[in-house]
Amino acid sequence: MAIEMNRQLFAIKPATGAALIAEYESRTAQSKIAAERARKVMPGGETRTITWHAPYPLTGDKGKGCQFTDLDGNTYFDVINNYTSLLHGHAHPEIEKAVVAQLAKGTTFATAHEPQTELGEILCERVSSVDLVRYTNSGTEATMNAVRVARAFTGRELIIKMEGGYHGSFDDFEVSVHPALAMAGPADAPTPTIDVRGVVRDTVNSVLVAPFNNIDALTRLMERDGDSVAAIIIEPVMGSAGTIAADREFLQAAQDLAARHGALFIADEVMTFRLGYGGMQEVYGITPDLTTFAKIIGGGFPVGALGGRRDVMSLFDARNPNPVYQSGTFNGNTITTVAGIAAMRLFPRDEVARLNALGDQLRKGIADQLETHGLPGTVTGYGSMIGVHLVDGDVRNYRDGAVANQTYKRAVHLALLLEGIFAAPRLMMCVSTPMTPEIVSDIVTRFGRALDRVAA
Ligand code: PMP
Numbered sequence: 001m002a003i004e005m006n007r008q009l010f011a012i013k014p015a016t017g018a019a020l021i022a023e024y025e026s027r028t029a030q031s032k033i034a035a036e037r038a039r040k041v042m043p044g045g046e047t048r049t050i051t052w053h054a055p056y057p058l059t060g061d062k063g064k065g066c067q068f069t070d071l072d073g074n075t076y077f078d079v080i081n082n083y084t085s086l087l088h089g090h091a092h093p094e095i096e097k098a099v100v101a102q103l104a105k106g107t108t109f110a111t112a113h114e115p116q117t118e119l120g121e122i123l124c125e126r127v128s129s130v131d132l133v134r135y136t137n138s139g140t141e142a143t144m145n146a147v148r149v150a151r152a153f154t155g156r157e158l159i160i161k162m163e164g165g166y167h168g169s170f171d172d173f174e175v176s177v178h179p180a181l182a183m184a185g186p187a188d189a190p191t192p193t194i195d196v197r198g199v200v201r202d203t204v205n206s207v208l209v210a211p212f213n214n215i216d217a218l219t220r221l222m223e224r225d226g227d228s229v230a231a232i233i234i235e236p237v238m239g240s241a242g243t244i245a246a247d248r249e250f251l252q253a254a255q256d257l258a259a260r261h262g263a264l265f266i267a268d269e270v271m272t273f274r275l276g277y278g279g280m281q282e283v284y285g286i287t288p289d290l291t292t293f294a295k296i297i298g299g300g301f302p303v304g305a306l307g308g309r310r311d312v313m314s315l316f317d318a319r320n321p322n323p324v325y326q327s328g329t330f331n332g333n334t335i336t337t338v339a340g341i342a343a344m345r346l347f348p349r350d351e352v353a354r355l356n357a358l359g360d361q362l363r364k365g366i367a368d369q370l371e372t373h374g375l376p377g378t379v380t381g382y383g384s385m386i387g388v389h390l391v392d393g394d395v396r397n398y399r400d401g402a403v404a405n406q407t408y409k410r411a412v413h414l415a416l417l418l419e420g421i422f423a424a425p426r427l428m429m430c431v432s433t434p435m436t437p438e439i440v441s442d443i444v445t446r447f448g449r450a451l452d453r454v455a456a
Contacts, residue, residue: 006390006405009376009392010375010405012411016411016454017407017411019456020411020415020418021055023418024417024418025055027074027418028070028071028074030059030070031059031071032056035057038059050083053425058071058417062090062091063090064090064091065090065091066089066090066431066434067089068422076417076420076421077420077442077443078422079386079422079423079430079431080422080423080430081430081432083239083428084239084385084430085300086432087295087346087432088299088300088343088433089432092343095300095342097342098299098338098342099299102115102335105334107333107334113334115332115337119332119337119341119344120133123293123307124307126277126278126279126344127278127279127281127291127307128278129308130291130307131313132308132310132313133307133313134306134316134326135303135304135305135331136303136306136326137302137328137331138168139167139168139293139295139304140167140168140169140170140173141168141328142292142304142306143170144170144172145306145326146266146290146306146308147231147233148324148326149312149324150230150289150312152324153230153264153315154230154231154263154264156229156230156263157230159229159232159233160207160208160209160229160263161175161176161208161210161233161234162212162397162398163184163209163210163211163397163398163399164176164177164238164240164241164244164401165177165233165235165238165240167233167268167270167292171203172203174194174195174196174199174203175192175203176190176192176195177195177196179193179195180195181399184399187399188211188214188216189217189221190209191209192209208221208225208229210232211397212238212244212398213247213250213396214250215249218250218253219253219257222257222258226261227261227262229258229261230264231263231264232254232264232266233266234246234254234266234267234268235268235271235272236251236267236279236283236284237272237275237381237382237385239270241397241398242395242426242428243381243382243385244396244401245381248284251284251286255286264290265286265288265289266288266289266292267279267280267281267286270292270293270295272382272385273295274295274296274347274352274385275352275356275382275384275385276383277347277348277349277352283382290306290312291306292304292305293305293307296343296347297343298343299336299339299340299341299343300339301335302336346433354433355383356384358431358440359382359430361440361441362429362440363381364379365440365443366379366388366444368444369444370388370451373448373451375390376392376393377389377390377391378391378394380395384431385428385430387427387429388412388423388428388429389401389427390409391403391404409425409427412427412450412451412454413425413427415450415453418453419450420446421446421450
């Protein structure tokens with residue numbers, strides 16, 4: 001019903017879609033040639049499913065600050081920043097300086113080294129719930145290790161995640177990430193689904209799924225199975241599901257339920273760490289047992305980390321007779337950690353606040369543009385992270401956003417590219433520190449012009 005209503009509200013003329021594609025192709029001839037070449041060595045010419053879009057994705061050439069240029073010389077405001085990780089945009093001089101200086105000294109050692117410790121000190125200082133950290137090479141490995149140590153600590157195996165929650169590409173978390181609504185069961189008691197082919201079917205027996213922002217449903221689940229649950233994992237603002245902020249009360253309830261049942265509460269701050277000096281947990285005033293990080297803490301390089309309570313993290317301590325084994329050849333390598341230190345130093349409290357204010361400006365500007373165009377869309381998120389939902393009504397969980405007309409969304413994404421705005425195809429956006437209020441105003445104006453194109 002909701003899907004049908006959205007189809008009518010956001011109807012797009014086939015000729016408009018064809019015109020957008022034709023103009024994209026004519027402006028990106030070099031990217032088209034590059035995509036054909038890439039297809040010969042990579043499936044679909046890409047190495048990340050998420051970055052592909054029809055008719056072919058751009059090939060980037062160089063970036064500086066909040067803009068980058070493609071092979072055809074078209075310049076874009078980057079409002080996705082490699083899925084929120086490029087906090088300081090492209091080629092920030094301070095980060096470049098730190099990396100170049102370290103390159104001459106060696107990229108990685110199978111020893112401890114000072115940049116690892118220094119970045120760890122920064123994370124422990126910023127995030128009061130974090131006593132100890134461990135590094136990984138990606139957010140996926142961070143959440144995988146967080147769940148593993150939670151299972152080891154509690155001696156239990158069940159994990160609870162949110163419907164629509166994304167925690168990386170580890171098998172346990174490829175459950176109910178973007179389930180087809182017809183397969184997903186009741187809204188207040190979702191059926192765990194495996195949406196990625198190749199994941200072991202049994203995974204659904206160790207992962208329970210709860211609806212986001214629904215305290216009653218989570219309470220019922222914990223009353224039923226809580227004593228077998230190792231951890232509840234939640235993104236304080238769901239990213240993949242559409243940049244949807246949790247209610248503070250919901251996170252507090254999750255934390256309390258976990259504590260009451262002897263489970264751990266894991267905050268996945270891989271994306272949301274950019275939203276507060278001490279992460280989104282500081283903004284909400286919650287105290288997770290474990291926190292996962294990635295993206296911004298690597299200054300643009302591959303990274304992940306997990307941290308938390310001393311007693312839990314100490315299970316990794318190799319001085320123990322039987323530690324939780326954690327490996328990774330490039331964990332905490334010098335290049336990533338010196339870049340991360342520079343990125344964190346460039347992000348003191350007043351910068352966090354300035355960036356969030358720019359995000360608020362962008363969110364409001366886009367909402368105003370939708371209204372001016374007579375479109376009943378909803379713009380979600382918090383501070384520097386923004387989600388645009390072409391749906392009528394509130395978006396408080398995965399299902400609210402999943403009814404969007406995908407054809408319309410794709411058309412807006414393509415129209416944004418034609419207006420020099422590089423957003424995620426799912427219409428997620430984030431701002432970066434090289435931006436100013438004037439640049440955000442320009443982006444809003446271009447967003448309006450993109451809507452004009454789609455309505456044409
Ligand atoms: N958790 C969250 C909340 C994420 O958004 C992501 C990636 N977008 C991950 C984990 C996985 O991180 P990575 O892509 O570095 O493996």
